[in-house]
Amino acid sequence: MVDPTSPPPKVLIVGGGPSGLVLALQLLHNGVPIRIIEKNSFPRLGQRGAGIMPRSLELFTSLRIIEDVMNRAILTPPVRLYKMPEGVEIAHEFEMSPRRNPTPSHPYLNPVMLGQDKLEKIFHKALAGFGCTVELGTELKSFVQTDGNVTATLIKRGMSQDMDSGEIEEATFDYMIGADGARGVVRNQLGLSFVGETRNVENFVVGDICLDGLSQKYWHMWGDASDVLISVRATETPKLFNFVIGGKNINYTKIMQNEAEIKKCFFEHTGQRSDIKVLDIPWMSQYTPNIRMVDRFGFGRVYVTGDAGHVHSPTGGQGMNTGIQDSFNLGWKLALVAKGISSPSLLETFSEERIPVIAEMIVQTTKLLKKTLDNDEPSPQTNSTLFQLGVNYRWSSIVLDERKKIEVDREAIEDAYLQQFEFPGDDDGPEDDPDRLDSYGENQDGRLRAGDRAPDASGLAIEAPFDLAKQSCQLFQIYGPAHHTVLIFADVVNAADIITGLLNYPKGLIRTVVIVPTRRPAPRNVDGADFVVEDRGGHAASAYCPTGVCGVCIIRPDGVVGALVKGPTWMHRYFRGIFTAGRSP
Ligand SMILES: Cc1cc2nc3c(=O)[nH]c(=O)nc-3n(C[C@H](O)[C@H](O)[C@H](O)COP(=O)(O)OP(=O)(O)OC[C@H]3O[C@@H](n4cnc5c(N)ncnc54)[C@H](O)[C@@H]3O)c2cc1C
Structure with a gap:
């Protein structure tokens, strides 16, 4: 508006x-x-x-x-594949997406x-x-x-x-x-x-379906694509499931005619189970791979x-x-x-x-x-x-x-x-x-390169700004969509030089984070930094500066590593490429 x-x-x-x-x-x-x-x-x-x-x-x-x-x-529900033709007994149960535990560099792995x-x-x-x-x-x-x-x-x-x-x-x-x-x-x-x-031979009918009688904890499947495949995935909303009907033996023109045909197809190919009641089909569409x-x-x-x-x-x-x-x-x-x-x-x-x-x-x-x-x-x-x-x-x-x-x-x-x-x-x-x-x-061999996704690092303790001191944080809380973030590894480069060099660029577009190894004093003359953090778990160093070569890492606003550099010269080269209208040195 x-x-x-x-x-x-x-x-x-x-x-x-x-x-x-x-x-x-x-x-x-x-x-x-x-x-x-x-x-x-x-x-x-x-x-x-x-x-x-x-x-x-x-x-x-x-x-x-x-x-x-x-x-x-919700997490992806586990799959239950039913034995046909009865469609009741479970033939196979598995996690569609096996669960993974988060790590300091990857907070989301599911x-x-x-x-x-x-x-x-x-x-x-x-x-x-x-x-x-x-x-x-x-x-x-x-x-x-x-x-x-x-x-x-x-x-x-x-x-x-x-x-x-x-x-x-x-x-x-x-x-x-x-x-x-x-x-x-x-x-x-x-x-x-x-x-x-456009592949006209491979169709699916997809949509949402409200059902009674099916467990809300699973992704239910009957049949396979060589004949008829019915997939009914539980959603975050009670009684609402997402369905896909596919396979070589489906008459798509017929089942798209009306809701009654979909219900009939569903009933016939899920073992004609009287315990499952279709309540409503709020949305459906035919899908042709394009x-x-x-x-x-x-x-x-x-x-x-x-x-x-x-x-x-x-x-x-x-x-x-x-x-x-x-x-x-x-x-x-x-x-x-x-x-x-x-x-x-x-x-x-x-x-x-x-x-x-x-x-x-x-x-x-x-x-x-x-x-x-x-x-x-x-x-x-x-x-x-x-x-x-x-x-x-x-x-x-x-x-x-x-x-x-x-x-x-x-x-x-x-x-x-x-x-x-x-x-x-x-x-x-x-x-x-x-x-x-x-x-x-x-x-990839696990080595971080410019152009890669910028990893997270948890276990940081804030030393400055003073009002946040001693709070713990992670890098993803500092990154954001409206600024570059410059990570400065204080044991590898002269942090004060880097911070001073960045004063030449348009205000508010760059956030600086001085990263200090655990139990070491913060370097001097870094008052101009937006954050000074202690890398308590060593996760920032191991993600970004494991060999101590490139002590300056520039993260773009889209969470991508823009540059891995050793000091001011290449840092300015990077920013000159981005802020062409800025006052870069
Ligand atoms: C069955 C199915 C399952 C899928 N599953 C997944 C999945 O699990 N994960 C996944 O990542 N993707 C999935 N997708 C794909 C996903 O839905 C699309 O990729 C996504 O919607 C694309 O988003 P979009 O904003 O680019 O386009 P759209 O969602 O198509 O949005 C475009 C919008 O522009 C509007 N519009 C069009 N022309 C004009 C105009 N002239 N003026 C004003 N407005 C206009 C349209 O009305 C529409 O609302 C699935 C798709 C389908 C069909």
Whole structure:
């Protein structure tokens, strides 16, 4: 909703799904005024992207919504696979996602499940904290971008269901982001390619179902994909389950005709159990695997994020999580550019960093789709790659590693992109390709590099600021979406020199943390540091500076290691690359 007393919005976000909401919240944290519009007149129903991966939970920590999410979400329920044809006796019971214990560097190691509609509500509440509301019933029709701005034509229908009605508004913004999903208009009108394929042979019917008679503690499954597979997963809401009906012997046209056909199919393929009663089917949809991606996320003043830039199989639960990471990658860059602190060229690194990740995500999800359809009995997902904790941008032109500068390997980026056409279902070649970028971090050796996810470190005791002294904290409480954090290891570098050097940069954009080994005195002349902490457990040193070579670690606002450097020279080189409009030395 536009408040006439607030500054004019600089950015228009089109689409109120998870990707748009994350971007909106991140820009608001950065003090960038926005508008976010959603063509639907009412919030969407449905579990959809319910699987929230550990990396998304870390980003929710940064956005300060983690408590709300964890209070409502549940762990992935254990699977019960029933013997057919009776469908009552349990053939196999297992954890879909075997439980892992958190560590000092990884506070979240288990995916959680929360209906996408509930997650979106949490975002709405967080946006309201900034005085921002998603403008429901407002649709982007078209736009024109020039060198100086973007003019959008909007139709405002409000709560009216009449698609021919509506007030037309023309509004001008500095930037516009299409978070408008797979069928969005922004990608098309921008002329971005969306290459890949639609697989009409592999369908699913998905939706939510209210049931009586089934335990709320399990993910129940009957049959397999060679015939008919019925999957009914318990959710965070009593009696509400999320269902998938798939398999080669399903007549999709017939069962999509009406609710009665779905109920009949459900009854027949779960052993005709009279103890299970279907109460309601609040939402359902037919799903056809569509495997496509853009070759760049946009240009000039218009970009896309989330499903608007990539669609793929829901196997592996990567879609929403990937959209969240897209927006997180874009948000801080867009904020700096919109505020005139960084050059617009910073936005080009959005495609440079994310395209290889998307290409790899498509490889992973397609591989899982093939596994599901190859009649494999459902089995635990032991592949923690899908947690997205290894996703990295080591090849990025804006990250710096003083030990080893990894140059941008344009050819390798291109190869990674082209691999989408060689789906692993057709040919397992990409796995054997030694030049493939390891954008999901499958083969990392455990050494932290610039471009990697920034690990957490618990067990820190605050020494300064004085009002927080002696409190314990962890690095994730200090990182945030609106500032870089510079970790300064006091036993490796001269902390005072680093802090003085950072005074040259725009105020409020960099937070400094001096890390002192346990039981050692704090160094002198570090009054200008935002935090001085004692590394009681040694976890910060072991995560970031295990060999004592690079005593300065720069963490970007998206929780990625921007630079690992030995001192001021390379630190300034990093920041000169980011704050081109700043007063860097
Ligand atoms: C059955 C199923 C299960 C899934 N499971 C998972 C999972 O476990 N984990 C996971 O990560 N992902 C999962 N996904 C994928 C996930 O739901 C999507 O990736 C996610 O919703 C994408 O978010 P988005 O914000 O990019 O796009 P969307 O959610 O599609 O949101 C786009 C929004 O833009 C609006 N819009 C479109 N055009 C306009 C316009 N012109 N003007 C204004 N508004 C417009 C739309 O109405 C929509 O609300 C699943 C998907 C399905 C179907």
